[in-house]
Amino acid sequence: MPPRFSIANILVGPQGEEFLRGFIHRSYPKGSLISSGDIDENGILVVMSGRLRMFLISEDRELSLFYFGPGDMFCLHSGCLIEAAEPSELKFTDLATFDKKLRENPQIAWALISILGRALASFLRTIEDLMFHDIKQRIANYFIDHAHSSGRPSPSGVEVEIRLSVEDIAKSIGSSRQATSTAINSLIKDGLLVRQGRGVYAIPAIERLRSFR
Amino acid sequence: MPPRFSIANILVGPQGEEFLRGFIHRSYPKGSLISSGDIDENGILVVMSGRLRMFLISEDRELSLFYFGPGDMFCLHSGCLIEAAEPSELKFTDLATFDKKLRENPQIAWALISILGRALASFLRTIEDLMFHDIKQRIANYFIDHAHSSGRPSPSGVEVEIRLSVEDIAKSIGSSRQATSTAINSLIKDGLLVRQGRGVYAIPAIERLRSFR
Structure with a gap:
C-alpha cells in the first residue's frame, strides 16, 4: 500500500x-x-x-x-x-x-506513509518470527528434504514441485492449515522461498534456508 | 506522531x-x-x-x-x-x-498516517508482550507487593512511592536496567501503571494488574 x-x-x-x-x-x-x-x-x-x-x-x-x-x-x-x-x-x-x-x-505526508508502511511490515515480520519460529523451521526442513530428493536447478534457485495442498503440507509437518499457510507466506516474505506456481516453489539459497536461525 | x-x-x-x-x-x-x-x-x-x-x-x-x-x-x-x-x-x-x-x-493521506501510526503502536505492544511477558509479570508483582505494604489511596488509584531508581528495581527483580525500563514503560502503555512523578506510581486497578495474563 x-x-x-x-x-x-x-x-x-x-x-x-x-x-x-x-x-x-x-x-x-x-x-x-x-x-x-x-x-x-x-x-x-x-x-x-x-x-x-x-x-x-x-x-x-x-x-x-x-x-x-x-x-x-x-x-x-x-x-x-x-x-x-x-x-x-x-x-x-x-x-x-x-x-x-x-x-x-x-507532500512530506507520502514519505511518512511510506516509512510507517515499511515499519509496519517489518514489525509484522518480527511478530511472525516470535510466534511462528518453530513451525517455520519445520517447513524449512520439509522443503530442504524435497529439494534433496526431487529438486531441479532453475533460474530462481532449486525448484521443488510439491504436488500437495497447504492442508497436506500441514498434515506432513503436524500443524494446522492456517499456521502452515502463515508460516509459508512468512518464509516467502523473508525471501527464503519463492512461489513459482501452484505447488511449485523455488529455494534461492538452500544454505540460507538451512541456517534459518 | x-x-x-x-x-x-x-x-x-x-x-x-x-x-x-x-x-x-x-x-x-x-x-x-x-x-x-x-x-x-x-x-x-x-x-x-x-x-x-x-x-x-x-x-x-x-x-x-x-x-x-x-x-x-x-x-x-x-x-x-x-x-x-x-x-x-x-x-x-x-x-x-x-x-x-x-x-x-x-487530505486522505492524514487518515492513512493516523491508521498506520496506530497500527504500528499496537504491533509494538504485541512484540513487547511476546518478548517481555515474564519480566512484566515480575514487575507487576513487585508493584502489587508495594501497594499492599505502603500504598495510599489517590484519585488515580493506589499510589505507590518507590524510593528507588529503575536500576534498583531491576536489581530487586533480578533483571537488567534496560529490560526493566522497557517493561515498566510497556505496563504504563497498557494503562496498568501510571507514572505520577519521580519514583511515584499509581495503580488504577490492582485486580487488573494482578490478573495481567
Missing part, C-alpha cells in the same frame, strides 16, 4: 532547506545511542545520512525491529532504542514544529 | 461519495472472515460501519493485532487474517484505483 516515495532528494534541495529550518543538527559515530526510547522523550528525527537501527533488548536477547536510511523520519517516544548502525547525520525538532512544517509541506 | 484525524465524517459527505465512487460494497455478519491474509490478495478495504479485528493464528494460540473502526482503511495483503468483530459494512477497491483516488484527495 505505501507509495514508493523518498524525500531524500527533496531534503537536500531548496525546499528541504526551508522544511528543515530551525531543526537541530547532530552527528553520531557508529554504535552510539540516539534514543533510549523513554516514552517521556519527545520529538522527531530526520536522517540526513547514515543508517539507524531501532531495537529492543529483553532479558535474554536483542531484537532488531527496523532500519532507517536517508530521508526517513521517526518519533523518539516509540518506546524502542535507536542507535547509529553507521556514522549518521540527523536533524531533530519537537512534535509541534514538525506538525506545522508537515502541514506546510503536504 | 500521527496527527489525530478521522475521515469518518468526510466519507459520509459529498466528498466521500466522490472518493468512494466505483468501490464495491459488502456487508459482513459478526464473526465472518473478511481476509485470509494471503499475500496474493490484493486491494484496499475501507470501514463504513462496524468493527474489524486483525489477527494471527499460530499453532497454540490466537493473537489480536489491531482493531479497525469507521473511517479506517487497510490493505488486504498484509499476511494477517481480518474478521468482522461486529456486523460491518465495508467498501473495497484495487490498489491502483486507491492510489489514484488518494492522489486526487490528498
Whole structure:
C-alpha cells in the first residue's frame, strides 16, 4: 500500500532547506545511542545520512525491529532504542514544529506513509518470527528434504514441485492449515522461498534456508 | 506522531461519495472472515460501519493485532487474517484505483498516517508482550507487593512511592536496567501503571494488574 516515495532528494534541495529550518543538527559515530526510547522523550528525527537501527533488548536477547536510511523520519517516544548502525547525520525538532512544517509541506505526508508502511511490515515480520519460529523451521526442513530428493536447478534457485495442498503440507509437518499457510507466506516474505506456481516453489539459497536461525 | 484525524465524517459527505465512487460494497455478519491474509490478495478495504479485528493464528494460540473502526482503511495483503468483530459494512477497491483516488484527495493521506501510526503502536505492544511477558509479570508483582505494604489511596488509584531508581528495581527483580525500563514503560502503555512523578506510581486497578495474563 505505501507509495514508493523518498524525500531524500527533496531534503537536500531548496525546499528541504526551508522544511528543515530551525531543526537541530547532530552527528553520531557508529554504535552510539540516539534514543533510549523513554516514552517521556519527545520529538522527531530526520536522517540526513547514515543508517539507524531501532531495537529492543529483553532479558535474554536483542531484537532488531527496523532500519532507517536517508530521508526517513521517526518519533523518539516509540518506546524502542535507536542507535547509529553507521556514522549518521540527523536533524531533530519537537512534535509541534514538525506538525506545522508537515502541514506546510503536504507532500512530506507520502514519505511518512511510506516509512510507517515499511515499519509496519517489518514489525509484522518480527511478530511472525516470535510466534511462528518453530513451525517455520519445520517447513524449512520439509522443503530442504524435497529439494534433496526431487529438486531441479532453475533460474530462481532449486525448484521443488510439491504436488500437495497447504492442508497436506500441514498434515506432513503436524500443524494446522492456517499456521502452515502463515508460516509459508512468512518464509516467502523473508525471501527464503519463492512461489513459482501452484505447488511449485523455488529455494534461492538452500544454505540460507538451512541456517534459518 | 500521527496527527489525530478521522475521515469518518468526510466519507459520509459529498466528498466521500466522490472518493468512494466505483468501490464495491459488502456487508459482513459478526464473526465472518473478511481476509485470509494471503499475500496474493490484493486491494484496499475501507470501514463504513462496524468493527474489524486483525489477527494471527499460530499453532497454540490466537493473537489480536489491531482493531479497525469507521473511517479506517487497510490493505488486504498484509499476511494477517481480518474478521468482522461486529456486523460491518465495508467498501473495497484495487490498489491502483486507491492510489489514484488518494492522489486526487490528498487530505486522505492524514487518515492513512493516523491508521498506520496506530497500527504500528499496537504491533509494538504485541512484540513487547511476546518478548517481555515474564519480566512484566515480575514487575507487576513487585508493584502489587508495594501497594499492599505502603500504598495510599489517590484519585488515580493506589499510589505507590518507590524510593528507588529503575536500576534498583531491576536489581530487586533480578533483571537488567534496560529490560526493566522497557517493561515498566510497556505496563504504563497498557494503562496498568501510571507514572505520577519521580519514583511515584499509581495503580488504577490492582485486580487488573494482578490478573495481567
